[in-house]
Amino acid sequence: MHYLLLVYSIWILNACQAKTNSADMNTQRINIIEAVEKNQLSVVEAGLKKGADANTTDKNKRSLLLIATQANNLQMATLLVAHGANVNQQDQIKDSPFLYAGAAGFTELVKLFLAHGARFDLFNRYxxxxxxxxxxxxxxxxxxxxxxxxxxxxxxxxxxxxxxxxxxxxxxxxxxxxxxxxxxxxxxxxxxxxxxxxxxxxxxxxxxxxxxxxxxxxxxxxxxxxxxx
The missing domain is CATH 1.25.40.20 (Ankyrin repeat-containing domain)
Structure with a gap:
Protein backbone atom coordinates (compact mmCIF):
# COMPACT_ATOMS: atom_id res chain seq x y z
CA MET A 1 0.00 0.00 0.00
CA HIS A 2 2.78 2.41 0.92
CA TYR A 3 4.56 1.47 -2.30
CA LEU A 4 1.47 2.31 -4.40
CA LEU A 5 1.10 5.66 -2.62
CA LEU A 6 4.74 6.44 -3.34
CA VAL A 7 4.35 5.59 -7.03
CA TYR A 8 1.19 7.66 -7.24
CA SER A 9 2.89 10.62 -5.54
CA ILE A 10 5.80 10.46 -7.95
CA TRP A 11 3.38 10.34 -10.90
CA ILE A 12 1.54 13.41 -9.60
CA LEU A 13 4.82 15.31 -9.14
CA ASN A 14 6.00 14.41 -12.63
CA ALA A 15 2.67 15.47 -14.14
CA CYS A 16 2.80 18.79 -12.33
CA GLN A 17 6.37 19.34 -13.44
CA ALA A 18 5.43 18.56 -17.05
CA LYS A 19 2.58 21.08 -16.90
CA THR A 20 4.91 23.67 -15.41
CA ASN A 21 7.54 23.05 -18.08
CA SER A 22 4.89 23.25 -20.78
CA ALA A 23 3.56 26.52 -19.37
CA ASP A 24 7.09 27.94 -19.14
CA MET A 25 7.80 26.98 -22.76
CA ASN A 26 4.55 28.53 -23.95
CA THR A 27 5.32 31.74 -22.07
CA GLN A 28 8.80 31.82 -23.56
CA ARG A 29 7.30 31.32 -27.02
CA ILE A 30 4.80 34.16 -26.59
CA ASN A 31 7.45 36.47 -25.16
CA ILE A 32 9.87 36.03 -28.06
CA ILE A 33 7.08 36.53 -30.62
CA GLU A 34 6.11 39.79 -28.93
CA ALA A 35 9.75 40.85 -28.74
CA VAL A 36 10.17 40.36 -32.49
CA GLU A 37 6.93 42.24 -33.18
CA LYS A 38 8.08 45.13 -30.99
CA ASN A 39 11.59 45.11 -32.48
CA GLN A 40 13.19 44.39 -29.10
CA LEU A 41 16.46 43.18 -30.54
CA SER A 42 18.29 42.69 -27.25
CA VAL A 43 15.40 40.71 -25.77
CA VAL A 44 15.25 38.43 -28.80
CA GLU A 45 19.01 37.93 -28.78
CA ALA A 46 19.00 37.05 -25.08
CA GLY A 47 16.15 34.60 -25.61
CA LEU A 48 17.90 32.89 -28.49
CA LYS A 49 21.10 32.56 -26.47
CA LYS A 50 19.08 30.91 -23.70
CA GLY A 51 17.77 28.32 -26.14
CA ALA A 52 14.60 29.83 -27.58
CA ASP A 53 13.68 28.29 -30.94
CA ALA A 54 14.54 30.63 -33.81
CA ASN A 55 11.77 28.95 -35.81
CA THR A 56 9.02 29.63 -33.27
CA THR A 57 5.66 30.35 -34.90
CA ASP A 58 2.57 32.28 -33.88
CA LYS A 59 -1.06 31.12 -34.09
CA ASN A 60 -1.05 31.68 -37.85
CA LYS A 61 2.14 29.65 -38.28
CA ARG A 62 4.13 32.80 -39.05
CA SER A 63 7.73 32.24 -38.06
CA LEU A 64 9.71 34.85 -36.18
CA LEU A 65 11.62 35.48 -39.38
CA LEU A 66 8.43 36.00 -41.38
CA ILE A 67 7.18 38.46 -38.76
CA ALA A 68 10.47 40.36 -39.04
CA THR A 69 10.31 40.19 -42.83
CA GLN A 70 6.79 41.60 -42.98
CA ALA A 71 8.10 44.57 -40.99
CA ASN A 72 11.07 44.87 -43.39
CA ASN A 73 13.29 44.57 -40.33
CA LEU A 74 16.70 43.66 -41.75
CA GLN A 75 18.51 43.83 -38.41
CA MET A 76 16.08 41.46 -36.71
CA ALA A 77 16.07 39.14 -39.71
CA THR A 78 19.86 39.02 -39.73
CA LEU A 79 19.89 38.09 -36.05
CA LEU A 80 17.32 35.34 -36.52
CA VAL A 81 19.08 33.88 -39.55
CA ALA A 82 22.34 33.83 -37.60
CA HIS A 83 20.59 31.63 -35.03
CA GLY A 84 19.24 29.18 -37.58
CA ALA A 85 15.93 30.68 -38.68
CA ASN A 86 14.60 28.96 -41.80
CA VAL A 87 14.18 31.40 -44.70
CA ASN A 88 11.80 28.95 -46.41
CA GLN A 89 9.42 28.23 -43.52
CA GLN A 90 5.85 28.80 -44.73
CA ASP A 91 2.85 29.95 -42.74
CA GLN A 92 -0.73 28.75 -43.13
CA ILE A 93 -1.21 30.77 -46.34
CA LYS A 94 2.13 29.60 -47.76
CA ASP A 95 4.05 32.83 -47.25
CA SER A 96 7.71 32.31 -46.39
CA PRO A 97 10.31 34.96 -45.55
CA PHE A 98 11.89 34.60 -48.99
CA LEU A 99 8.61 34.59 -50.93
CA TYR A 100 7.27 37.55 -48.99
CA ALA A 101 10.45 39.60 -49.34
CA GLY A 102 10.42 39.11 -53.09
CA ALA A 103 6.76 40.05 -53.44
CA ALA A 104 7.18 43.11 -51.22
CA GLY A 105 10.31 44.34 -52.96
CA PHE A 106 12.52 44.12 -49.88
CA THR A 107 15.80 43.94 -51.76
CA GLU A 108 18.22 43.59 -48.84
CA LEU A 109 16.14 40.84 -47.29
CA VAL A 110 16.03 39.00 -50.62
CA LYS A 111 19.83 39.16 -50.73
CA LEU A 112 20.06 37.89 -47.15
CA PHE A 113 17.76 34.97 -47.81
CA LEU A 114 19.47 34.01 -51.06
CA ALA A 115 22.71 33.83 -49.09
CA HIS A 116 21.08 31.54 -46.52
CA GLY A 117 19.48 28.78 -48.51
CA ALA A 118 16.42 30.26 -50.23
CA ARG A 119 14.68 27.52 -52.18
CA PHE A 120 13.24 28.01 -55.63
CA ASP A 121 10.94 24.97 -55.60
CA LEU A 122 8.59 26.24 -52.86
CA PHE A 123 5.73 28.38 -54.10
CA ASN A 124 3.16 30.80 -52.71
CA ARG A 125 -0.60 30.25 -52.52
CA TYR A 126 -0.89 31.08 -56.22
Whole structure:
Protein backbone atom coordinates (compact mmCIF):
# COMPACT_ATOMS: atom_id res chain seq x y z
CA MET A 1 0.00 0.00 0.00
CA HIS A 2 2.78 2.41 0.92
CA TYR A 3 4.56 1.47 -2.30
CA LEU A 4 1.47 2.31 -4.40
CA LEU A 5 1.10 5.66 -2.62
CA LEU A 6 4.74 6.44 -3.34
CA VAL A 7 4.35 5.59 -7.03
CA TYR A 8 1.19 7.66 -7.24
CA SER A 9 2.89 10.62 -5.54
CA ILE A 10 5.80 10.46 -7.95
CA TRP A 11 3.38 10.34 -10.90
CA ILE A 12 1.54 13.41 -9.60
CA LEU A 13 4.82 15.31 -9.14
CA ASN A 14 6.00 14.41 -12.63
CA ALA A 15 2.67 15.47 -14.14
CA CYS A 16 2.80 18.79 -12.33
CA GLN A 17 6.37 19.34 -13.44
CA ALA A 18 5.43 18.56 -17.05
CA LYS A 19 2.58 21.08 -16.90
CA THR A 20 4.91 23.67 -15.41
CA ASN A 21 7.54 23.05 -18.08
CA SER A 22 4.89 23.25 -20.78
CA ALA A 23 3.56 26.52 -19.37
CA ASP A 24 7.09 27.94 -19.14
CA MET A 25 7.80 26.98 -22.76
CA ASN A 26 4.55 28.53 -23.95
CA THR A 27 5.32 31.74 -22.07
CA GLN A 28 8.80 31.82 -23.56
CA ARG A 29 7.30 31.32 -27.02
CA ILE A 30 4.80 34.16 -26.59
CA ASN A 31 7.45 36.47 -25.16
CA ILE A 32 9.87 36.03 -28.06
CA ILE A 33 7.08 36.53 -30.62
CA GLU A 34 6.11 39.79 -28.93
CA ALA A 35 9.75 40.85 -28.74
CA VAL A 36 10.17 40.36 -32.49
CA GLU A 37 6.93 42.24 -33.18
CA LYS A 38 8.08 45.13 -30.99
CA ASN A 39 11.59 45.11 -32.48
CA GLN A 40 13.19 44.39 -29.10
CA LEU A 41 16.46 43.18 -30.54
CA SER A 42 18.29 42.69 -27.25
CA VAL A 43 15.40 40.71 -25.77
CA VAL A 44 15.25 38.43 -28.80
CA GLU A 45 19.01 37.93 -28.78
CA ALA A 46 19.00 37.05 -25.08
CA GLY A 47 16.15 34.60 -25.61
CA LEU A 48 17.90 32.89 -28.49
CA LYS A 49 21.10 32.56 -26.47
CA LYS A 50 19.08 30.91 -23.70
CA GLY A 51 17.77 28.32 -26.14
CA ALA A 52 14.60 29.83 -27.58
CA ASP A 53 13.68 28.29 -30.94
CA ALA A 54 14.54 30.63 -33.81
CA ASN A 55 11.77 28.95 -35.81
CA THR A 56 9.02 29.63 -33.27
CA THR A 57 5.66 30.35 -34.90
CA ASP A 58 2.57 32.28 -33.88
CA LYS A 59 -1.06 31.12 -34.09
CA ASN A 60 -1.05 31.68 -37.85
CA LYS A 61 2.14 29.65 -38.28
CA ARG A 62 4.13 32.80 -39.05
CA SER A 63 7.73 32.24 -38.06
CA LEU A 64 9.71 34.85 -36.18
CA LEU A 65 11.62 35.48 -39.38
CA LEU A 66 8.43 36.00 -41.38
CA ILE A 67 7.18 38.46 -38.76
CA ALA A 68 10.47 40.36 -39.04
CA THR A 69 10.31 40.19 -42.83
CA GLN A 70 6.79 41.60 -42.98
CA ALA A 71 8.10 44.57 -40.99
CA ASN A 72 11.07 44.87 -43.39
CA ASN A 73 13.29 44.57 -40.33
CA LEU A 74 16.70 43.66 -41.75
CA GLN A 75 18.51 43.83 -38.41
CA MET A 76 16.08 41.46 -36.71
CA ALA A 77 16.07 39.14 -39.71
CA THR A 78 19.86 39.02 -39.73
CA LEU A 79 19.89 38.09 -36.05
CA LEU A 80 17.32 35.34 -36.52
CA VAL A 81 19.08 33.88 -39.55
CA ALA A 82 22.34 33.83 -37.60
CA HIS A 83 20.59 31.63 -35.03
CA GLY A 84 19.24 29.18 -37.58
CA ALA A 85 15.93 30.68 -38.68
CA ASN A 86 14.60 28.96 -41.80
CA VAL A 87 14.18 31.40 -44.70
CA ASN A 88 11.80 28.95 -46.41
CA GLN A 89 9.42 28.23 -43.52
CA GLN A 90 5.85 28.80 -44.73
CA ASP A 91 2.85 29.95 -42.74
CA GLN A 92 -0.73 28.75 -43.13
CA ILE A 93 -1.21 30.77 -46.34
CA LYS A 94 2.13 29.60 -47.76
CA ASP A 95 4.05 32.83 -47.25
CA SER A 96 7.71 32.31 -46.39
CA PRO A 97 10.31 34.96 -45.55
CA PHE A 98 11.89 34.60 -48.99
CA LEU A 99 8.61 34.59 -50.93
CA TYR A 100 7.27 37.55 -48.99
CA ALA A 101 10.45 39.60 -49.34
CA GLY A 102 10.42 39.11 -53.09
CA ALA A 103 6.76 40.05 -53.44
CA ALA A 104 7.18 43.11 -51.22
CA GLY A 105 10.31 44.34 -52.96
CA PHE A 106 12.52 44.12 -49.88
CA THR A 107 15.80 43.94 -51.76
CA GLU A 108 18.22 43.59 -48.84
CA LEU A 109 16.14 40.84 -47.29
CA VAL A 110 16.03 39.00 -50.62
CA LYS A 111 19.83 39.16 -50.73
CA LEU A 112 20.06 37.89 -47.15
CA PHE A 113 17.76 34.97 -47.81
CA LEU A 114 19.47 34.01 -51.06
CA ALA A 115 22.71 33.83 -49.09
CA HIS A 116 21.08 31.54 -46.52
CA GLY A 117 19.48 28.78 -48.51
CA ALA A 118 16.42 30.26 -50.23
CA ARG A 119 14.68 27.52 -52.18
CA PHE A 120 13.24 28.01 -55.63
CA ASP A 121 10.94 24.97 -55.60
CA LEU A 122 8.59 26.24 -52.86
CA PHE A 123 5.73 28.38 -54.10
CA ASN A 124 3.16 30.80 -52.71
CA ARG A 125 -0.60 30.25 -52.52
CA TYR A 126 -0.89 31.08 -56.22
CA UNK A 127 1.78 28.48 -56.96
CA UNK A 128 4.09 31.31 -57.88
CA UNK A 129 7.72 32.20 -57.22
CA UNK A 130 9.13 35.26 -55.47
CA UNK A 131 9.84 36.76 -58.90
CA UNK A 132 6.30 36.73 -60.28
CA UNK A 133 4.71 39.18 -57.81
CA UNK A 134 7.90 41.27 -57.88
CA UNK A 135 7.33 41.73 -61.61
CA UNK A 136 3.63 42.42 -61.11
CA UNK A 137 4.46 45.23 -58.67
CA UNK A 138 7.40 46.62 -60.59
CA UNK A 139 10.08 45.95 -57.98
CA UNK A 140 12.97 46.53 -60.37
CA UNK A 141 15.88 45.79 -58.01
CA UNK A 142 14.39 42.49 -56.86
CA UNK A 143 13.61 41.48 -60.45
CA UNK A 144 17.19 42.25 -61.44
CA UNK A 145 18.54 40.03 -58.66
CA UNK A 146 16.20 37.06 -59.04
CA UNK A 147 16.12 36.98 -62.83
CA UNK A 148 19.91 36.74 -62.82
CA UNK A 149 20.27 34.24 -59.99
CA UNK A 150 21.63 30.93 -61.22
CA UNK A 151 18.98 28.23 -61.19
CA UNK A 152 16.04 30.54 -60.60
CA UNK A 153 12.95 29.41 -62.59
CA UNK A 154 12.35 32.60 -64.56
CA UNK A 155 9.72 30.92 -66.75
CA UNK A 156 7.74 29.27 -63.96
CA UNK A 157 3.99 29.32 -64.65
CA UNK A 158 1.67 29.98 -61.71
CA UNK A 159 -1.86 28.74 -61.06
CA UNK A 160 -3.30 31.54 -63.20
CA UNK A 161 -1.26 30.32 -66.13
CA UNK A 162 1.07 33.31 -66.05
CA UNK A 163 4.83 33.66 -66.03
CA UNK A 164 6.68 36.60 -64.47
CA UNK A 165 6.74 38.24 -67.91
CA UNK A 166 3.01 37.76 -68.37
CA UNK A 167 2.24 39.33 -64.99
CA UNK A 168 4.43 42.33 -65.75
CA UNK A 169 2.39 42.93 -68.90
CA UNK A 170 -1.11 41.90 -67.83
CA UNK A 171 -1.06 43.34 -64.30
CA UNK A 172 1.33 46.21 -64.93
CA UNK A 173 0.30 49.54 -66.43
CA UNK A 174 2.78 49.81 -69.26
CA UNK A 175 4.76 52.57 -67.52
CA UNK A 176 8.53 52.96 -67.64
CA UNK A 177 9.19 50.73 -64.66
CA UNK A 178 7.33 47.87 -66.34
CA UNK A 179 9.27 48.44 -69.55
CA UNK A 180 12.40 48.04 -67.42
CA UNK A 181 11.06 44.87 -65.78
CA UNK A 182 10.27 43.33 -69.17
CA UNK A 183 13.70 44.28 -70.49
CA UNK A 184 15.37 42.70 -67.47
CA UNK A 185 13.44 39.47 -68.01
CA UNK A 186 14.31 39.44 -71.70
CA UNK A 187 17.97 40.09 -70.93
CA UNK A 188 17.90 37.17 -68.48
CA UNK A 189 16.70 34.89 -71.26
CA UNK A 190 13.04 34.41 -70.40
CA UNK A 191 10.84 32.60 -72.90
CA UNK A 192 8.65 35.31 -74.43
CA UNK A 193 6.54 32.78 -76.32
CA UNK A 194 4.83 31.12 -73.33
CA UNK A 195 1.13 31.97 -73.68
CA UNK A 196 -1.56 32.22 -71.01
CA UNK A 197 -4.36 29.68 -70.59
CA UNK A 198 -6.16 31.29 -73.53
CA UNK A 199 -3.18 30.94 -75.83
CA UNK A 200 -2.38 34.66 -75.80
CA UNK A 201 1.28 35.68 -75.57
CA UNK A 202 2.75 38.58 -73.59
CA UNK A 203 3.46 40.42 -76.84
CA UNK A 204 -0.16 40.08 -77.95
CA UNK A 205 -1.35 41.37 -74.58
CA UNK A 206 1.05 44.33 -74.80
CA UNK A 207 -0.19 45.26 -78.25
CA UNK A 208 -3.86 44.98 -77.29
CA UNK A 209 -3.29 47.25 -74.29
CA UNK A 210 -1.37 49.84 -76.28
CA UNK A 211 1.87 49.26 -74.38
CA UNK A 212 4.01 50.20 -77.36
CA UNK A 213 7.36 50.33 -75.52
CA UNK A 214 6.86 46.90 -73.98
CA UNK A 215 5.69 45.54 -77.32
CA UNK A 216 8.84 46.99 -78.87
CA UNK A 217 11.08 45.23 -76.35
CA UNK A 218 9.35 41.92 -77.02
CA UNK A 219 9.37 42.41 -80.79
CA UNK A 220 13.12 43.10 -80.72
CA UNK A 221 13.68 40.01 -78.58
CA UNK A 222 11.65 37.91 -80.99
CA UNK A 223 13.52 39.30 -84.00
CA UNK A 224 16.90 38.53 -82.40
CA UNK A 225 15.80 35.01 -81.54
CA UNK A 226 14.52 34.37 -85.04
CA UNK A 227 17.68 35.88 -86.50
CA UNK A 228 19.82 33.42 -84.58
CA UNK A 229 17.67 30.57 -85.73
Missing amino acids: NGTALIPACERGHIDVVKILANTKGFPVDHVNRLGWTALMEAVVLGNGSEKYVTVVQLLVNAGCNIQIPDHDGVTALQHARSRGYTEIAGVLENASAKKNGKE
